[in-house]
Amino acid sequence: MASMSKLARLVGQNLKRNTKDFVFSSFGIVVGISTFIFFVALGQGIKTVVLEEIFVISQLEVVLPSYDVGVFRTEGSLFGGGRKLDDQTVEELRKLEGVSGVYPKMRFEFPARGWGGQEIIGKTFWTEMIADGIPAELVQPDLKNPEMFRDWDAAPIACSDDAGCPSGRSCGGAGVCEKQACEPPPVDRRGRPQGEDPCPGKSYCGQDTSQCEMPVPVVGNPRLLEVYNGSVHTAMKGSNSALAKLPRLTPDALVGFSFNATLGRSYLGESGTGEPRTRKFEVVGFSPKAIAIGATMPIGYVQRFNAMYREKDTAETYHSLLVEAERNEYVAELARRVTEEMGLALDERYESAQKAGLVITIVTSIFTLISVIIILIAAVNIMHTFLMVITDRRRELGIMRAVGATRASIRVMVLMEATVIGAVGGAIGCGLGVLAAVGVDAAFARLIGDFPFKPDSLFVWEPWFFAAGLGGGILFCLVGALIPAIRASNMDPAAALTGH
Amino acid sequence: MIEVSGVTRYYGSGRVRHTALRDVTLSIGEGEFVSIVGTSGSGKTTLLNVLGGLDRGWEGSVKVDGREMRALSDRELSALRNTSLGFVFQHFNLLDHLTCQENVTLSSFFGSPVKDPAARADELLRKVGLGDKITARPSELSGGQKQRVAIARALFPGPKLILCDEPTGSLDYKTGMQILELFQDLNATEGITVIVVTHEDHVAKVARRRIRLEDGVVVEDEREG
Numbered sequence: 001m002a003s004m005s006k007l008a009r010l011v012g013q014n015l016k017r018n019t020k021d022f023v024f025s026s027f028g029i030v031v032g033i034s035t036f037i038f039f040v041a042l043g044q045g046i047k048t049v050v051l052e053e054i055f056v057i058s059q060l061e062v063v064l065p066s067y068d069v070g071v072f073r074t075e076g077s078l079f080g081g082g083r084k085l086d087d088q089t090v091e092e093l094r095k096l097e098g099v100s101g102v103y104p105k106m107r108f109e110f111p112a113r114g115w116g117g118q119e120i121i122g123k124t125f126w127t128e129m130i131a132d133g134i135p136a137e138l139v140q141p142d143l144k145n146p147e148m149f150r151d152w153d154a155a156p157i158a159c160s161d162d163a164g165c166p167s168g169r170s171c172g173g174a175g176v177c178e179k180q181a182c183e184p185p186p187v188d189r190r191g192r193p194q195g196e197d198p199c200p201g202k203s204y205c206g207q208d209t210s211q212c213e214m215p216v217p218v219v220g221n222p223r224l225l226e227v228y229n230g231s232v233h234t235a236m237k238g239s240n241s242a243l244a245k246l247p248r249l250t251p252d253a254l255v256g257f258s259f260n261a262t263l264g265r266s267y268l269g270e271s272g273t274g275e276p277r278t279r280k281f282e283v284v285g286f287s288p289k290a291i292a293i294g295a296t297m298p299i300g301y302v303q304r305f306n307a308m309y310r311e312k313d314t315a316e317t318y319h320s321l322l323v324e325a326e327r328n329e330y331v332a333e334l335a336r337r338v339t340e341e342m343g344l345a346l347d348e349r350y351e352s353a354q355k356a357g358l359v360i361t362i363v364t365s366i367f368t369l370i371s372v373i374i375i376l377i378a379a380v381n382i383m384h385t386f387l388m389v390i391t392d393r394r395r396e397l398g399i400m401r402a403v404g405a406t407r408a409s410i411r412v413m414v415l416m417e418a419t420v421i422g423a424v425g426g427a428i429g430c431g432l433g434v435l436a437a438v439g440v441d442a443a444f445a446r447l448i449g450d451f452p453f454k455p456d457s458l459f460v461w462e463p464w465f466f467a468a469g470l471g472g473g474i475l476f477c478l479v480g481a482l483i484p485a486i487r488a489s490n491m492d493p494a495a496a497l498t499g500h
Numbered sequence: 501m502i503e504v505s506g507v508t509r510y511y512g513s514g515r516v517r518h519t520a521l522r523d524v525t526l527s528i529g530e531g532e533f534v535s536i537v538g539t540s541g542s543g544k545t546t547l548l549n550v551l552g553g554l555d556r557g558w559e560g561s562v563k564v565d566g567r568e569m570r571a572l573s574d575r576e577l578s579a580l581r582n583t584s585l586g587f588v589f590q591h592f593n594l595l596d597h598l599t600c601q602e603n604v605t606l607s608s609f610f611g612s613p614v615k616d617p618a619a620r621a622d623e624l625l626r627k628v629g630l631g632d633k634i635t636a637r638p639s640e641l642s643g644g645q646k647q648r649v650a651i652a653r654a655l656f657p658g659p660k661l662i663l664c665d666e667p668t669g670s671l672d673y674k675t676g677m678q679i680l681e682l683f684q685d686l687n688a689t690e691g692i693t694v695i696v697v698t699h700e701d702h703v704a705k706v707a708r709r710r711i712r713l714e715d716g717v718v719v720e721d722e723r724e725g
Contacts, residue, residue, distance in 0.1 A: 003611065405610040494554040
């Protein structure tokens, strides 16, 4: 059997001889592979932004089904009764195969009004407050200081001394932190405290409790920042609005920002039960699992606030349940079981995500198909070149057969040449694809203005793209060279030597 | 060494079928120096290709070194050519992009058992008088020098049989005779069986045995002494 290293030497010399022919014929491979890698990375990049940032595809938000009755839309069962999103439903969902976690979400079910921003824009900004609550453990992995996103009032905090307690609390005799008493500062007619707050550190003096309270930790959704930076900030620039002074916002810049809210009262009205109360809130981070517009806090706070202002039942049912799948591949089956077997519904975003994912997949597939067609045409070109080269080398192949080359050796030699051409063409194609992507990214950054979710790069690169590019280049060259290789190995050596 | 029995070789088919060899039977012993003579189209190159295993489309029986050629697989036939046979052609058939040394070692690319191919090639090139042309390429050599490289290539595996197809056909008389003397010397000193195909009588006369072919048939088998 021929020595592969020696054959490789012959292959090298053959390639050197026919460099021009092979460079020309591998042009199609280079173009095809670069197109392939470019579009696959582009598709992956767009998918990442759309399905991982805009729609979080690994999660399903389960809600009660809603029915359209004329101009009305109602949630839950049409004739009363039926399913509730409560702890029992949470348990049922947790038992489904492929579910890694179920997290209940609960909204403020009462009016609330927030105010703040004096430190940032120089005047107090008032707004209706939209908020919800989720289990802290769902959000904590997304935060730099996860220990700050906790329900300070959920349970007594054990301590051995004052240092082990949060601001405004002292270590009591029972070994738990006790809130310090305080004299609340006077408030103006809109409920804003006037003068210094007597509580230490981050804590503030509760108007209704006369105790030092820790601010309610909240997280925002990065999408809100994207929308603000991509549209509001751009639109307000140069206007005479107070918001015109706002800089572009980053999550880090907003962490630590605090604001107040009056619970039980808003511009739209007051709650029928419970007195309005003022609470202080502090932004402790951002998470894509937070409510899209508004503030998200540990669910315990929302349960207690809802109990204060609404009937008990409201505090025990959730407005949605976030179901996290172990893998993205399980999401479709989970969606089917949740809707068909459990009679629940999915948030509209799931359907939108499905549609967006489908559109991206179709568009990416079309471009990938185009690149595969280019590579196929290139393979035909490779075949023609090899047929030509083999005809030129007919006598030479006859000599090789005369000195002992087997048919297999001749085949291997031709296919080795194709492998080298494919590998070089594939590598150059991958390089060109990356270069083209870098160029497009640079043009994108320079020519296209800010918009929500504008990514730093349109492309996402995964190692398998390069393996596929290189492997594809080799594979298609081998396919192209296969017939010529077989023809060369089947050549009659006597006829080849005599030139017949 | 060689036993040929009832070998017939056709080219083409049906009405355009041409018979290149017709029931050829002959025997060549080890260490013989044989010329196969005939006019163009008499079948002498075909016979040489049959003996060298380069042509497989014949009928009959050919045994080389006791092995029936028809029964050998492509791999076995290639191995036989790689280790036991040497070919010398009229147009030298050297690979222009390789050096003289690489041309001589060509069979080693396909599995020759020679331990140190480069050293063996250098030794053979010196033996044929081209010790100073080891790194030269064929385009830098004269016709006679090219044929000497081809002979060195044929000798490389240490063959028992060298098959030469018009080895002096592209050379002038003087150079051709020098090449023939080289074959005579190899035959005499190393006992290599040499078969030379030629259409020239003065070349044929160098051999001690002359086999004449006419229209694919052996018409004369003459031995000296």
